[in-house]
Amino acid sequence: MMQTPYGVTARPRRWFPTSVRDPRRGRGGDTLDRMSAPPDLPDVVNRAFDVSRKAGYVSFCRNETGRLLAMLAATRGGTMAEFGTGCGVGTAWLRSGVRGDDTRILTAELDAELAKAAQEIFVDDPQVEVLAADWSTLLDKGPFSLLFLDSGQPNEVGVDAVADLVEEGGIVVLDDFIPCEVWPPVTGGRVDTLREQWLTDERFTTVEVMVATDASTLIATRR
Numbered sequence: 329m330m331q332t333p334y335g336v337t338a339r340p341r342r343w344f345p346t347s348v349r350d351p352r353r354g355r356g357g358d359t360l361d362r363m364s365a366p367p368d369l370p371d372v373v374n375r376a377f378d379v380s381r382k383a384g385y386v387s388f389c390r391n392e393t394g395r396l397l398a399m400l401a402a403t404r405g406g407t408m409a410e411f412g413t414g415c416g417v418g419t420a421w422l423r424s425g426v427r428g429d430d431t432r433i434l435t436a437e438l439d440a441e442l443a444k445a446a447q448e449i450f451v452d453d454p455q456v457e458v459l460a461a462d463w464s465t466l467l468d469k470g471p472f473s474l475l476f477l478d479s480g481q482p483n484e485v486g487v488d489a490v491a492d493l494v495e496e497g498g499i500v501v502l503d504d505f506i507p508c509e510v511w512p513p514v515t516g517g518r519v520d521t522l523r524e525q526w527l528t529d530e531r532f533t534t535v536e537v538m539v540a541t542d543a544s545t546l547i548a549t550r551r
């Protein structure tokens with residue numbers, strides 16, 4: 329377990345809004361007191377929050393990670409993919425960064441109800457396709473220029489499972505790590521073998537980036 333400024337936790341928590349918190353502001357929005365970020369969110373992200381709220385779904389990427397996704401998406405062409413759509417907040421952040429009309433985003437969500445909710449956000453958007461399906465459905469739709477691994481099943485997203493899905497120079501993003509100052513990385517008193525694997529595999533050049541004081545993300549570029 330680990331002490332963070334927000335209490336003791338084994339994993340960086342996602343944002344779980346309560347009636348007194350707005351996911352668009354404050355913690356889980358951006359930690360505005362610690363980091364510069366404009367308070368206004370892209371329209372598509374606001375729409376995704378509205379859909380999430382209506383669906384009562386509260387597991388989505390933090391705004392800090394979202395901003396990172398948008399920036400990375402702005403460097404990409406071709407086809408990007410997301411494993412685990414949830415209600416479409418991460419997809420919306422990716423979409424907000426897309427340049428040009430040819431870049432596509434494919435995202436797969438196992439839960440049919442959630443997928444249906446996320447489809448609402450992009451109903452008029454030919455560049456985004458939300459599939460109500462296991463992410464394995466996307467295996468033959470690559471190679472991807474960016475792959476956001478966010479299905480919450482870390483053991484399924486080892487390097488071997490996804491290396492060949494990413495084009496040369498393509499980027500993989502993994503979310504939800506607790507920043508760690510030791511090597512090998514430790515989470516909850518155990519070596520974090522997933523993080524260790526990504527940070528050492530020769531097929532990728534990988535870096536862990538802190539997106540907040542209590543949360544980090546792995547970004548890996550396919551060599």
Ligand SMILES: C[S@@+](CC[C@H](N)C(=O)[O-])C[C@H]1O[C@@H](n2cnc3c(N)ncnc32)[C@H](O)[C@@H]1O
Nearest residue numbers: 388389412413414417418437438462463478479
């Ligand atoms: C953390 S949430 C995704 C949040 C979303 N990426 C975002 O940033 O807003 C994880 C989602 O992955 C979905 N999921 C779990 N296993 C999956 C699989 N094998 N294929 C597709 N989706 C999966 C879950 O149903 C859940 O909605």
